[in-house]
Amino acid sequence: MVEVKGLTKRYGQNLALDNVSFTIEEGAVVGFLGPNGAGKSTTMNIITGYLSATAGQVTVSGKSILDEPGEVKKLIGYLPEQPPLYQDMTVKEYLNFMYELKKTRLPREKHIQEICQLVRIEDVYGRLIGNLSKGYKQRVGIAQALIGNPPVLILDEPTVGLDPKQIIEIRTLIKNLGQNHTVILSSHILSEIQAVCHRVIVVNNGRLVADGATDTLAHDFSPEHRMLLRAEGPEQELVAAIQSLEHVVDAYSTGEKEPGAFEISIEAEPDADVRRPLFRLLAEKGWPMLALKNTDLTLEDLFLRLTSGAAQDYAAQEGPEEALDNTEEQAPQRKEEDE
Amino acid sequence: MKAIFKREIRAYFNSPIGYVCVAALLALYGFYYFQVMALGSTSYISAVYSTMFTFCMMVIPIITMRSMADDQKNKTDQALLTAPVGVTAIVLGKFLACFFVYFVASTLGLLPAAAMNFFASPAWGEIIGNYLGTLLYGGAMISIGVFVSSLTVSQIIAAIGTFAMSVFLMYIDMLASSMSNPVLSTLVEWISFNTRYTTFTQGMFSVSSAVFFLSVVAVFVFLTARRIESRRWS
Numbered sequence: 001m002v003e004v005k006g007l008t009k010r011y012g013q014n015l016a017l018d019n020v021s022f023t024i025e026e027g028a029v030v031g032f033l034g035p036n037g038a039g040k041s042t043t044m045n046i047i048t049g050y051l052s053a054t055a056g057q058v059t060v061s062g063k064s065i066l067d068e069p070g071e072v073k074k075l076i077g078y079l080p081e082q083p084p085l086y087q088d089m090t091v092k093e094y095l096n097f098m099y100e101l102k103k104t105r106l107p108r109e110k111h112i113q114e115i116c117q118l119v120r121i122e123d124v125y126g127r128l129i130g131n132l133s134k135g136y137k138q139r140v141g142i143a144q145a146l147i148g149n150p151p152v153l154i155l156d157e158p159t160v161g162l163d164p165k166q167i168i169e170i171r172t173l174i175k176n177l178g179q180n181h182t183v184i185l186s187s188h189i190l191s192e193i194q195a196v197c198h199r200v201i202v203v204n205n206g207r208l209v210a211d212g213a214t215d216t217l218a219h220d221f222s223p224e225h226r227m228l229l230r231a232e233g234p235e236q237e238l239v240a241a242i243q244s245l246e247h248v249v250d251a252y253s254t255g256e257k258e259p260g261a262f263e264i265s266i267e268a269e270p271d272a273d274v275r276r277p278l279f280r281l282l283a284e285k286g287w288p289m290l291a292l293k294n295t296d297l298t299l300e301d302l303f304l305r306l307t308s309g310a311a312q313d314y315a316a317q318e319g320p321e322e323a324l325d326n327t328e329e330q331a332p333q334r335k336e337e338d339e
Numbered sequence: 340m341k342a343i344f345k346r347e348i349r350a351y352f353n354s355p356i357g358y359v360c361v362a363a364l365l366a367l368y369g370f371y372y373f374q375v376m377a378l379g380s381t382s383y384i385s386a387v388y389s390t391m392f393t394f395c396m397m398v399i400p401i402i403t404m405r406s407m408a409d410d411q412k413n414k415t416d417q418a419l420l421t422a423p424v425g426v427t428a429i430v431l432g433k434f435l436a437c438f439f440v441y442f443v444a445s446t447l448g449l450l451p452a453a454a455m456n457f458f459a460s461p462a463w464g465e466i467i468g469n470y471l472g473t474l475l476y477g478g479a480m481i482s483i484g485v486f487v488s489s490l491t492v493s494q495i496i497a498a499i500g501t502f503a504m505s506v507f508l509m510y511i512d513m514l515a516s517s518m519s520n521p522v523l524s525t526l527v528e529w530i531s532f533n534t535r536y537t538t539f540t541q542g543m544f545s546v547s548s549a550v551f552f553l554s555v556v557a558v559f560v561f562l563t564a565r566r567i568e569s570r571r572w573s
Contacts, residue, residue, distance in 0.1 A: 045417075048421040069423075070423040082414045084413075084414055085413075088350055088353050097346050098418065100342035101342040102422050144418065
């Protein structure tokens, strides 16, 4: 649906984007992750035609933004970082203005009403935008992007500055929108990407540093795969029994956490899954398993790792293409899980 | 273009700025027409319009200052530029909205003449000629103002910049008279708004001057569009 190839953007001497490429399939919800100034907004501005790239090309549904800007812009609904709202208009006036500006052909009243219901701004419909709270402004911004029912939605930090309740509401909204739109969403909040997106693209210093399914990315990046087990039983025997399991590289106790129960850190071989043998072992021995948890990198750790230089090695070793292939295999699986 | 035009008109008349500009010009039209009536001769009507030339050139920067600058400052240009609308259409919408405010003021400025019509017979040919001239140089000045406004994000700088341009264009013919080089002085006179406009105050419709003013509009609308376009590449 959206194809970005070799995108480079220079602001004078400053290289904002360096050869960024990715493809987004129809119906995907993709998170664009990176620290401030990484090039997220620049990429989005180029895809939507607000900025031009120094090199590289963007095609949406097979049409190039340079050759057919009008056609491409019709396919995209865009919420910039700062919602482009006219403070001196009411919500009603503004949405009607955007309706006309986008040359929408859908039935006007019905279409605008539907959008207002979807983003829940009916109760401020007649109010001046300048007087609305930040949360409502953000929603009017999303409403504006939805006008004309474009198949692709590009949302630049849609939840920034909202309170936790509003954040949850907007996330739910984006998830719902993801059912019949292709959504690209940027954020520097990781839990947000984790909550909403199937796939995450990480950029840092204008370069694409990782691209993969949200769930598997953390796993792939972990240099070692550890689990924390909490089980009731004699400490020494527990550790010894686990160490003797196949594919277990290392196991050690971290101490007694509950009366009679110990926590044991287990490291397995990268491609092995030792959870089932572990369960059987404990069941055989009659040691109740109280907890088992994966201590792969959280997306938070991953993010720090990726944006602090360690990732450059990864990118150099395996190349972003590899990461891309990885995604295409993983993404459908993830969808099935969802269902 | 229509959507932008409508929005801009609404913006002018939702805030005091549209009313203030129209009211200021109308008050001045009324005052100078009053003087004409006091003198008791419609032959002074041209004097009304040549005085109004100065005032119009001063009010136009106020009308145009927000047109492009405001959008850049509030980032609302992102909505315009990512919508399926061409850059020229955006600029034309903005230009026409500014021109509409000016058009309203100029047209209502004919009211004193209409009132006079009940008691006397004003020289309508002269008045209409002056009115058209006013619209033409106004349009040209507005296109320049819109262009200056696109160069900055600050309305104040846009207003001062446009004001400087209008003062320059008003007094450029004085410069011409002090020039010894005949080629230069002809050239300067050729671009002088005042000289161009003077033919209209004599009640003549000068096609060459009309073409001149319309060309200025076309050139500056084009330049503004290029300026907006160039921002994408910077």
